[in-house]
Amino acid sequence: MQNNQQPASSLPEFPGFDWLTETDKPVHFDIKTREVNGQLRLLKRGDIHISEGSLSFGAGLATHAGVKHWNNLPVVEMNFVMQGNIVQRNSFMKEEVPFAQGYHNIMYNQGHWEQNRFYGAGVHCNFTVNIAKHRFMELMLPHSAALDGITDNILANKPFVKHQTAKKITPAMSCLIASLWQQQYIGPLRNLHFETKVLELLLLQWNQLNDTAPVYSVLKQPGDKDKIYAARELLLQMKDAPPTLQQLARLCYTNEYKLKNGFKELFNDTVFGYLNTVKLEEAKTLIQNTHKSIAEIAADCGYANPQHFSRAFKKKYGITPGVLRK
Structure with missing residues (x-):
């Protein structure tokens, strides 16, 4: 397997979310270097974490190579590029995948490395949902047939990415993403509401990504x-x-x-x-x-x-x- 070409010990591991506690409001961080400014916000609800990172690169920084890291977290990811252009490479993928604004995917890549590059100056913003593997299996195993057997891949620890680069984030998805940051319930219903919204977002993704109708493109010619x-x-x-x-x-x-x-x-x-x-x-x-x-x-x-x-x-x-x- 490709991920064996570079040992995990030679790469930094993604730190994960064990340190993050459940709070009523998102946790915010500022990111400041000579070339990059940005903000990161995170929120934890039970076995689900959401994060949004917004990075602003100077005009002189045409391409920024992110640090390659090792993914050892047992999570299923839902990724949404809200702004900018990101190019990602995973060890189980043959080619880099351009994550242009509006792109989204469902991914599982535990035990593999990934590298993100940010193409061009300006603001790059990515929203991610991480669902703990065990919770994803509890929720989705009864529906495995309808989900093309992705639960079988997860049980076998087989990486995958579900995407169609031509299919973009819809207004309904954007509204759900915005709602996840809002505190609408307190007490025991809070996590139930949050999980329900995440599942609705996942179903919107799945429905769109399984649509095989051809997408018309005006960008047909080389260049x-x-x-x-x-x-x-x-x-x-x-x-x-x-x-x-x-x-x-x-x-x-x-x-x-x-x-x-x-x-x-x-x-x-x-x-x-x-x-x-x-x-x-x-x-x-x-x-x-x-x-x-x-x-x-x-x-x-x-x-x-x-x-x-x-x-x-x-x-x-x-x-x-x-x-x-x-």
Whole structure:
């Protein structure tokens, strides 16, 4: 097996979640280095953990090679790329898999190494659900036939990844992900509610990933995807004075139709919707890590009117900038 090509002892192990205790609110961490800023939040409910990591890379950092680590945790993962582009390699996979914005998968890889690389500057955000192996088996073993026998793979400790790169996170999935961070129940019903939402999210994934209907793509010609990635990089470089769609298409040697639809296909967002998200993520970082006023931050991120900025921020994150700062 491929994972035997490099002994586990030579790689750092993922630290796991044993240290994490159940709390009413997520645990937050800041990540700060010379080249990377970011935040990590984690939440534990019984045998299920959720995490969301948001990393912001400087413009000079074209590709960041993450540290390869050994996965020895008995967990089933559900991964969702909320923003950015990640390239992952696992020892049981023949090739790297691009995790573009909107990509999601169901994975089991205990006893194998993985490496994540973040492609391009800007913000990269990944949401993950980890379900303890024993709990996943308790919940899913009665439904093994309907789940294509993945429980057999887990019992045999056989790694797998269930995905279709063309199938993207749906609005229903996004709503469920947001709801998992919200405390809607207390007492013994809290964990039941949390587990129910996770299972609903898993079923949405499974239903979509088993849909074999062909997905139409506008990016058919060699180099089409590279042009859209180039458009994204130019958009980020020119975010303070962004070009029009026509100008951006011309700069990337494509047309507006392919630019608009290709951008939506790769990044699960419109061109300027993506740019707005980048600006709001930058604003979020400034609110949490500087003493600038909200008005100053709004201006820094291209909002002439602080009220417009606050409304856009609340629509995106569910809270106002002032509440976040508190």
